[in-house]
Amino acid sequence: MKVSIGLAVVVLLIAANPCAEAQNLIVNGNFDSDVSGWTPLGASLSAEWDPSDYAGSPSSGSLMGTNDSPTSANLSVVSCVDSISGGQPYQYTGWIKTPSGQTVTGLFRLYWYWYPLASCAGAQTLAASTPYMTSADDWIYVSTDSEIAPPGTMSAWLVLGIYKTSAVPGTFQVYYDGLDFRHTGINFADGFESGDISEWSAMSCGNDPAPPGGSCPPECTGGCLNNVCIVDCSLTSSCGTADIVCPPNFTCEVECSGDSSCSTASIYCPANYSCSLSCTSVNSCSMTTINCPVSAPCEVFCSGPSSSCSATLQLCGLGNCEAVCTAGQDVTTDCGNACSCIGCP
Numbered sequence: 001m002k003v004s005i006g007l008a009v010v011v012l013l014i015a016a017n018p019c020a021e022a023q024n025l026i027v028n029g030n031f032d033s034d035v036s037g038w039t040p041l042g043a044s045l046s047a048e049w050d051p052s053d054y055a056g057s058p059s060s061g062s063l064m065g066t067n068d069s070p071t072s073a074n075l076s077v078v079s080c081v082d083s084i085s086g087g088q089p090y091q092y093t094g095w096i097k098t099p100s101g102q103t104v105t106g107l108f109r110l111y112w113y114w115y116p117l118a119s120c121a122g123a124q125t126l127a128a129s130t131p132y133m134t135s136a137d138d139w140i141y142v143s144t145d146s147e148i149a150p151p152g153t154m155s156a157w158l159v160l161g162i163y164k165t166s167a168v169p170g171t172f173q174v175y176y177d178g179l180d181f182r183h184t185g186i187n188f189a190d191g192f193e194s195g196d197i198s199e200w201s202a203m204s205c206g207n208d209p210a211p212p213g214g215s216c217p218p219e220c221t222g223g224c225l226n227n228v229c230i231v232d233c234s235l236t237s238s239c240g241t242a243d244i245v246c247p248p249n250f251t252c253e254v255e256c257s258g259d260s261s262c263s264t265a266s267i268y269c270p271a272n273y274s275c276s277l278s279c280t281s282v283n284s285c286s287m288t289t290i291n292c293p294v295s296a297p298c299e300v301f302c303s304g305p306s307s308s309c310s311a312t313l314q315l316c317g318l319g320n321c322e323a324v325c326t327a328g329q330d331v332t333t334d335c336g337n338a339c340s341c342i343g344c345p
Contacts, residue, residue: 022183025081026158029094029179032060038079038160044069045162047077054095054139054177062177067106067164071234072257072280072303077160080120081181086153092128093143094179097136104170105303106163107132107324110142112181113157113208114149120157125150126208126274126297131342132163132324139177146184156181165303167257167280205320205339207295211273217247228253233261233284246270256284269293277314280304285312292317302329302344309344316341 028037031049040047050064067075084090092110111129116122128144149156158181164172213227222232229250233239239256240263246252252275256262260283267290269275275292276299279285285300285308292298295318302309306328314323314331316338323331325344333343 024180024182025083025156026079026179026181027081028079029181030060031063031177035063038063038077040065040075040077042069042073042075044073045075045077050175052097052175052177054097062175063160065160065162065174065176066171067162067173068169068171069164070169072163072165072167072255072278074161074163074253074276074278074301076162077176079158080115080155081158082118082155084114084149084153084156085183086149086151089146089148089184090127090156090181091144091146091184092130092158092179092181093141095139095141095177096133097139097175099173099175100137102170102172104164104166104168104172105134105326106165106172106174107134107161107301107303108163108174109133109161110144110179111159111161112144113159114153115155115157116150116152118154120155123209124157126205126320127156128205129320132161132322134326139175163301165278165280165301167304207272207319208274208297209272211251211270212249214249217250219245219247220250222255224250227251230255234258236260237263240265243268246275249273251275254278254290255280256288257281259283260286262288264288267291269298270296272296274298276301278303279308279312282307283310284308286310287312289313289315291315292321293319295319298322299324300331300333302326302331314343 046066051061053060109130113124128147130142211227216224220229222230231254233256236259244267251273263286274297278301297320300323302325309329312331314333316336320340321338322342323344331344335341
């Protein structure tokens, strides 16, 4: 893993023991007969019931998510759960598989957001995530870390990520089953008998506020969708050798799908909202630098030929910072003071 560590950020990890009284907050996580309660976001994504069951039960099934975007697209199926208690730890687990023999490539993961109001209303804050995974021919069990809900949190937006990384037409399918989201409980020991925890604090990783949006700026050459600015660099050398400056009031997605389309470019993310860079063609992000937001999530996806990311540099902020690559990519992730940092192998 090519990761550069700057000033260390010390994060307290509190061991969590399962609480016997805790219940799964997901109403339909086993998909016995349908996928009710789960909503696909985006016209190119569908969520359907499938008889395949992670435990082999003939009386149950799973959710099959199909991303058939004509180009690369990071889409998701979502569900909202209430009855969240601020200041308490929660964990998200489940079983995932992908069908073998798919003609396009993709990534998948579990993650969630916190919300200060019931029914997932208000400004969102990114919580925990499993790492992105590329394939699972058979059912695999995945789990996030335990994450403490910020004070005042009332609901959580659970996400099934289905990211089609191929920039060509085709369908990418992922199956989800046995999903579980619950309070994990905390067991203090070794010096906490008095109940004094004044020297201890819990830290959530960064911020991911909802952008205010507005009229779609001209920088968003691929248009705007739900306050997301899409910078379309699909033509050869279309965005290279220049600065790509994301507008301040939008989440920003820079899509470099043409040969050398973003080569040697410097990308400047919005200061306060999440930002991503996708590199899917020959030399598309060669010697490209992405300057991440101050505290919002920052992601780099290199899924094209081995030369699509060559001497690519990711400069992290204080928030979650992640790079996901296929074999042979050359990405340096400078973690700096990021609260969570995952670089490419």
